[in-house]
Amino acid sequence: MKTKVLMVCLGNICRSPLAEGVLKSKIDLSHVFVDSAGTAGYHVGKAPDKRSIAVAKKHGLDISNQVCRKLKAQDLEDFDMIFSMDKSNYENIIGVSRSKEQAKKVRLLLSNGDAIINEVPDPYYGGEDGFEHVYQLINDACNRIAKEL
Template sequence: MITKVLMVCLGNICRSPLAEGILQSKVDPEKVFVDSAGTTGYHIGNEPDRRSIAVARKYDLDISKQCCRKFGAQDFTDFDRIYVMDQSNYENVIAQSKNELEKTKVKLLLSEGDSDIVEVPDPYYGGEDGFESVFQMIDHACEAIAAELNTK
């Protein structure tokens, strides 16, 4: 059985595409499917932000073919785990849940692993260095998630 994981941020152009690409690179695609979405529809159909593409490329990951989409209620049915980047994303996703089972699928990404930081900051309005630090945070959390998923 394939475990389906969804990464969610605000616009699905910076953080969640990185999380999708990073986790995909760490798991067996025969066992784990990874996708990403945004809580808003600002960028539907667009590729990720050029700065996310660039920082991913720096680590030999190609996220340029990803296509931004909006999170929807169907995602609770389609995915086993939903990781959100910050508290605002968490509240927006939880607001669409219909029951407790759906709510249990949703976690803050950085709750995985041993980070003292709770939220992945949105690097959109900052400089290039913000994308690097966000990449490192996400990579660390994805290591913990992959370690668990790869043992199933």
């Protein structure tokens, strides 16, 4: 049975699609399923932000075929590991959980065990540099997660 990993941000067009693509590039996809979602439904059915697509492409990844979707309560049952990009979305995910077992699956992407290191900033309203910075943070975190898997 595959381990299922879900990356979550607010709109599922900047950070979580990038995290999905980065993690997929670092693991054996025959053993791990990776997806992404947003806690808000602003962009359902749309492709990732063009700036996320561009920074992924710059690093040899193609995330252009991903489609934005909203987090569902069932995701907390279906996925083994759920990574939030920031504290606000972490709280939103925990709010959807129906049990302590589900809540235990949720972690901040930039955490080391229980110690919170930092949040992945939302680059949506910033420039291109913000997307590169976010890529680097996500890449480092995905290296750690890939070792766990």
